[in-house]
Amino acid sequence: MQCVPATLAPRRRRRFPERALLDRLRSYEALLRKNDIPFDSLQPAQGKDSPDTIVGDDSHDEQVAEVASELSTSSITNENKVGHQAKSVYHYMNKPFRDPDQESDSSQDDLREMAVKIAWKQEVGDDHHLLFGPLQSTISLYTLHPDPVQIFKLWQIYMNNVNPLLKVTHIPTLQARVIEAASNVTNIDPSLEALMFSMYCTAVLSITSEDCQIAFGSSKEELLSKHRFGCQQALWSCRFLQTNDRDCLTALFLYLISVRPSANPQSLSPMLGIAIRIAHRMGIHSEFALRDCTPFEAEMRRRLWWSLAFFDTRMAELGNSRIVTLDPTWDCKVPLNVSDADLRPEMKSRPTPRKEPTDAIFAVVRSELGDHIRHTSFHLDFANPALVPIAKYGFPSADHLAKLEQSIEDRYLGSCDLENPLHFMVIWTIRGQLSKYQLMVHNARSSNSPVQTNEVDFDAATGSAIRFLECNTKMMTSPMIKGFVWLNQMYFPFPGYYQIAQDLKRRPSFEHAQKAWDAASDNWDAWFNVHIGSDSPVFLLLPKIILQAWETYEASPQPPGQTLKTPRIVLSIKETLARIAENERNKDVGLANPSTDLGASGGPLSMSTPAAFASHTLPFDIETQESHLWTASGMSSATDPSAQFPLDTYMNQIDWTIFGGQSGW
Numbered sequence: 001m002q003c004v005p006a007t008l009a010p011r012r013r014r015r016f017p018e019r020a021l022l023d024r025l026r027s028y029e030a031l032l033r034k035n036d037i038p039f040d041s042l043q044p045a046q047g048k049d050s051p052d053t054i055v056g057d058d059s060h061d062e063q064v065a066e067v068a069s070e071l072s073t074s075s076i077t078n079e080n081k082v083g084h085q086a087k088s089v090y091h092y093m094n095k096p097f098r099d100p101d102q103e104s105d106s107s108q109d110d111l112r113e114m115a116v117k118i119a120w121k122q123e124v125g126d127d128h129h130l131l132f133g134p135l136q137s138t139i140s141l142y143t144l145h146p147d148p149v150q151i152f153k154l155w156q157i158y159m160n161n162v163n164p165l166l167k168v169t170h171i172p173t174l175q176a177r178v179i180e181a182a183s184n185v186t187n188i189d190p191s192l193e194a195l196m197f198s199m200y201c202t203a204v205l206s207i208t209s210e211d212c213q214i215a216f217g218s219s220k221e222e223l224l225s226k227h228r229f230g231c232q233q234a235l236w237s238c239r240f241l242q243t244n245d246r247d248c249l250t251a252l253f254l255y256l257i258s259v260r261p262s263a264n265p266q267s268l269s270p271m272l273g274i275a276i277r278i279a280h281r282m283g284i285h286s287e288f289a290l291r292d293c294t295p296f297e298a299e300m301r302r303r304l305w306w307s308l309a310f311f312d313t314r315m316a317e318l319g320n321s322r323i324v325t326l327d328p329t330w331d332c333k334v335p336l337n338v339s340d341a342d343l344r345p346e347m348k349s350r351p352t353p354r355k356e357p358t359d360a361i362f363a364v365v366r367s368e369l370g371d372h373i374r375h376t377s378f379h380l381d382f383a384n385p386a387l388v389p390i391a392k393y394g395f396p397s398a399d400h401l402a403k404l405e406q407s408i409e410d411r412y413l414g415s416c417d418l419e420n421p422l423h424f425m426v427i428w429t430i431r432g433q434l435s436k437y438q439l440m441v442h443n444a445r446s447s448n449s450p451v452q453t454n455e456v457d458f459d460a461a462t463g464s465a466i467r468f469l470e471c472n473t474k475m476m477t478s479p480m481i482k483g484f485v486w487l488n489q490m491y492f493p494f495p496g497y498y499q500i501a502q503d504l505k506r507r508p509s510f511e512h513a514q515k516a517w518d519a520a521s522d523n524w525d526a527w528f529n530v531h532i533g534s535d536s537p538v539f540l541l542l543p544k545i546i547l548q549a550w551e552t553y554e555a556s557p558q559p560p561g562q563t564l565k566t567p568r569i570v571l572s573i574k575e576t577l578a579r580i581a582e583n584e585r586n587k588d589v590g591l592a593n594p595s596t597d598l599g600a601s602g603g604p605l606s607m608s609t610p611a612a613f614a615s616h617t618l619p620f621d622i623e624t625q626e627s628h629l630w631t632a633s634g635m636s637s638a639t640d641p642s643a644q645f646p647l648d649t650y651m652n653q654i655d656w657t658i659f660g661g662q663s664g665w
Contacts, residue, residue, distance in 0.1 A: 033291055131241065131274065141193065141237065142185040144230035146200070146216075151182045153215060154203040161206035161483035162199070164422050167363040168250050168304045169195070170296075171340050190238035194251035197231035201258030206486045224258065231255045241274070246301060249278055253308055260490065265318035272312045276325060279308055285330040295350045296343050303335045303360070306367045314490055324383045326374045328390055334367045335360060337412075357416055362426045365412045369433060372404065378441060396441050398460075405434050421480045432471030432493070439464035439499055455510075458503055462516060465499035469519040472496070476526035489531050492538055493523065501549040508549075508556035517553075520546070521568035534576050543573045 145151065155178055163169060174195075181188045181196060188196070204212060204223045212220040235255065238248050252275050260268060283289025284301035293301065313324040339358040342351045358364075373379045375392035393400070408430060416423035442461035472493045475481060500516045507513075532538055550570045558564055 141233055145185040148182045154200045157203040158199045162202045165362050165487050166307045167360045168307050170300060191245045191247040194234035194238050195247045197227055197234045198251040198254035200227040201231055202254045205258050206483055244282055250304055265315050269315040269319035269321060272315055275308060276312055279305060285332045287331050295347050296345045299343055302332055303363060305332045326370055327384055327387055328375050334371050335364050337364045357423060362422060365426055365430050401438050425481050425484050428471045428474045432468055435464045435468040461499055462503045465496040466516055466519045468493055468496040469523040473523045473526050497542060501545040504549040505552045508553040517567040524569040546573060
């Protein structure tokens with residue numbers, strides 16, 4: 001009898017018990033997440049304190065551990081998870097080829113993705129020179145740190161002036177690390193070292209030149225240059241372009257803030273794009289990714305994302321980019337209204353938001369207003385019209401604006417104390433932004449309406465502009481928030497000036513004309529020769545508009561018995577233009593005088609301003625200035641009631657990026 005061998009069953013691949021257990025844990029944790037049940041994850045925490053441990057060759061293991069840490073944050077391969085998250089290409093390409101009995105096994109996908117990243121690292125090596133150039137190997141980074149006394153001075157300034165507004169660092173946990181690092185600057189974790197240098201930079205940025213000289217015995221420019229260089233080298237050392245570390249991204253963010261005053265927005269905006277891409281890779285913009293973080297880490301990442309989004313949006317606006325980060329394409333929640341003391345690294349659940357103001361009140365209220373605005377069709381018309389269909393809110397009505405303002409007043413501002421510097425900053429910043437929002441809505445509504453704008457609408461728009469300038473003036477002149485002015489310097493209130501000037505040209509004798517001139521003069525006094533000079537882009541645009549408005553006002557009939565008084569803003573502009581004209585004449589005859597310092601801290605008066613500014617009675621060269629004032633298309637004067645003024649146009653026809661912003665921030 002012939003033996004017939006039995007048919008052997010297919011040999012099943014052996015699975016390691018640890019991997020089977022890991023897969024089961026993944027499945028159970030996914031079910032808990034799906035049903036929003038809080039639990040203490042047994043998976044490696046996302047963050048720098050718990051990298052995966054992999055054994056093997058030292059150099060290879062170092063690369064594997066680094067990439068594995070990144071994958072713990074960015075790799076999403078479990079299809080049981082829910083949320084707005086892009087699918088993993090590796091997972092779905094491999095799915096048809098898996099063993100049917102092991103359909104849920106996705107660990108091999110993680111390993112393949114890890115192998116690809118390791119291969120890139122081995123192929124390319126260090127490429128961090130792309131942004132800051134090569135590391136200066138001849139310089140020891142520890143030598144660039146200030147002495148311990150100065151470190152603690154800078155740390156205190158950072159805590160007082162920068163942290164309350166941004167809240168991107170957790171002071172209770174960071175302070176102990178800074179104290180320890182200051183005691184031995186030769187042995188600091190690379191990410192912490194980069195963060196320390198970035199804090200030095202922003203601390204120096206936030207104080208005046210005089211205070212810097214008194215506190216540190218050096219000029220502000222010298223210290224900024226030194227600490228920026230140190231920050232660049234520290235960022236290079238911690239491999240910031242490939243980072244998955246929140247401290248490292250925070251350091252890059254603070255560094256970019258510190259270089260803003262000396263950078264063209266069109267140059268700074270693309271650099272901020274790098275930070276935004278890193279943030280996207282880390283998933284700090286996505287609640288789906290943040291679900292795997294500890295409550296503490298998730299909340300700190302939310303704070304960082306919102307600060308990044310506001311800064312990137314502002315620089316994009318000033319850099320003439322209409323595509324901004326403040327849009328509805330991401331779902332990161334608004335930071336909780338909790339103090340730093342309410343957040344602890346070991347906590348297992350999100351803290352309960354407080355009803356009273358906390359030390360995060362500025363970041364919270366600012367984010368809440370920004371979150372509302374980014375979901376309005378009105379904002380998206382300015383930022384990205386393609387996203388209008390997904391807007392939560394339509395065009396804001398007057399009732400909607402009133403309810404929004406009242407809601408913020410009731411929930412936040414009404415509980416603030418004007419004697420508290422941070423509360424003072426919150427109140428006038430938010431009220432000013434609400435007034436700006438109302439101003440832009442009024443004008444957009446008028447320009448979109450076939451009916452000619454009536455007096456009531458003009459009164460409402462100009463009233464919002466006056467309040468906008470008044471709120472800004474309170475902040476720029478208050479000694480109580482002197483340390484916070486560095487942030488306000490990014491937001492010159494140009495739309496308020498423009499609305500007032502245009503309305504004064506249309507209606508030179510309207511009821512609140514004098515109040516409008518006073519508001520403009522007070523704000524101009526707070527800014528000019530203090531925070532901006534005649535070399536500022538603002539001065540290249542504003543004098544023409546203001547002087548035209550004044551000439552119209554001057555020529556209009558005045559009430560009997562009323563003496564015409566020249567506003568301070570007009571006198572200041574005329575005086576400055578006269579000085580520039582005199583200097584230009586001296587140049588022409590070879591008798592140029594040295595530059596005259598016209599400001600306390602705004603720098604010397606620039607004498608390179610065009611000679612066309614010399615006579616305030618002559619219009620500026622409209623042909624050369626028009627490209628800065630008008631958008632490329634959509635210009636129409638059919639509904640313009642005063643075509644005799646070349647600059648008279650509705651607000652939505654203006655390229656507001658030149659003036660300091662769009663409808664939101």
